[in-house]
Amino acid sequence: GAGVSQSPSNKVTEKGKDVELRCDPISGHTALYWYRQRLGQGLEFLIYFQGNSAPDKSGLPSDRFSAERTGESVSTLTIQRTQQEDSAVYLCASSWVANYNEQFFGPGTRLTVL
Amino acid sequence: GQQLNQSPQSMFIQEGEDVSMNCTSSSIFNTWLWYKQEPGEGPVLLIALYKAGELTSNGRLTAQFGITRKDSFLNISASIPSDVGIYFCAGQETSGSRLTFGEGTQLTVNP
Numbered sequence: 001g002a003g004v005s006q007s008p009s010n011k012v013t014e015k016g017k018d019v020e021l022r023c024d025p026i027s028g029h030t031a032l033y034w035y036r037q038r039l040g041q042g043l044e045f046l047i048y049f050q051g052n053s054a055p056d057k058s059g060l061p062s063d064r065f066s067a068e069r070t071g072e073s074v075s076t077l078t079i080q081r082t083q084q085e086d087s088a089v090y091l092c093a094s095s096w097v098a099n100y101n102e103q104f105f106g107p108g109t110r111l112t113v114l
Numbered sequence: 115g116q117q118l119n120q121s122p123q124s125m126f127i128q129e130g131e132d133v134s135m136n137c138t139s140s141s142i143f144n145t146w147l148w149y150k151q152e153p154g155e156g157p158v159l160l161i162a163l164y165k166a167g168e169l170t171s172n173g174r175l176t177a178q179f180g181i182t183r184k185d186s187f188l189n190i191s192a193s194i195p196s197d198v199g200i201y202f203c204a205g206q207e208t209s210g211s212r213l214t215f216g217e218g219t220q221l222t223v224n225p
Contacts, residue, residue, distance in 0.1 A: 004156070031210055042120075042202055042215035043157070056212060091156050097210050102147070105156030 002026065004106035006092050012112045013082055021077045021109045025094030032075050033093040033103060034067060043091060049075060050097070082113045120203055120216030127193055128224050135201060135219040136187040143205030146179050146186040147213065151200045160201075161188070193223045 005024045013019050025032050031050055035043040045059040049069045060066070064082075069075040079086055089110050093103040120137045127133060137146075145164055149157035161172050163179035163186060170177055176189045186203055200220050204213040 033212065035213075035215075042118075042217045043204075043213070045212040045214070048210075048212055050210065059212065093156075095210075102159055102162050103213060104159065105149075107154070107156050 004092055004094055004104055006090075006106040006109050008109060009107065010110045010112075012114065014114050015084060016081055018078065018080045019082055019111065021079075021090050021111070023075045023077070023092030023094075023106060025073065025075070025092070026104060028072075029094035029096055029104075030072050031095045031097050031103075032069060033095075034075070034077050035091045035093065036061075037089045037091055037108070039088070046077070046090075079111075082111075084113050087111055087113045118203060118205060118214055118216040120219060122219060123217065124220040124222070126222045126224065129193060129195060131193055133190040133193055133197075133221060134187060135203075136185060137203035137205075137216045138185045139205055139214075140184075142183040143207060143214075144183070144209075145206040146177070147204045147206070148175075148177050148186070148188045149202045149204060151202060151218070152198075157202055190221075193221075195223050195225050197221060197223050 007022045033048050034046040037043045047067050048056040052069045064080045067077045089108040091108045093105045095103045118137050118139050147162045148160045151157040161177040166183050167181050168179040174191045200218040202218045203216040
């Protein structure tokens with residue numbers, strides 16, 4: 001079956017531009033998570049959606065970062081006025097809340113800010 | 115905030131050898147998970163642990179949830195070249211909440 005998909009797979013942008021990253025979760029998964037992974041490091045939590053509400057957005061590093069989710073499907077992570085330190089792989093995961101919340105990850109979007 | 119200390123950071127082993135890696139936490143988790151990540155891909159779940167003391171196997175992989183709920187280990191027996199990758203532990207406080215990840219263990223298996 002289809003897994004979590006993310007687009008684009010790679011994004012190169014200039015400092016100061018805005019970017020939008022998209023995540024399509026596994027169909028029927030009610031929970032959706034965004035993480036950031038810097039080169040050679042573990043994953044940092046950014047935000048969590050249950051349905052289209054965000055009970056935990058405490059990981060967003062600044063007000064330049066925002067995310068929204070339409071119903072229990074697609075989510076978009078937006079980074080405004082990108083900075084070089086935003087360069088990382090942005091990973092999305094989804095899960096059935098009932099199934100012990102095992103999170104299944106997409107392939108990520110590699111963002112490079114020049 | 116919570117931190118997970120994962121060790122070792124990297125391992126270089128010969129095919130057929132057994133491997134062990136572990137994670138310790140400054141606070142309690144109610145779920146421990148182990149993921150494997152290969153280049154250009156997202157992490158793939160290997161084993162999930164839900165109860166303190168639980169020992170779970172998945173093929174050649176065995177993981178345990180520490181009694182104190184502050185640690186977990188992963189063993190890989192009889193390693194093969196396709197075991198190469200980065201292994202991450204992750205802890206979860208409550209059902210549905212964020213995962214806190216370790217820094218990863220880079221495994222290299224020489225044929």
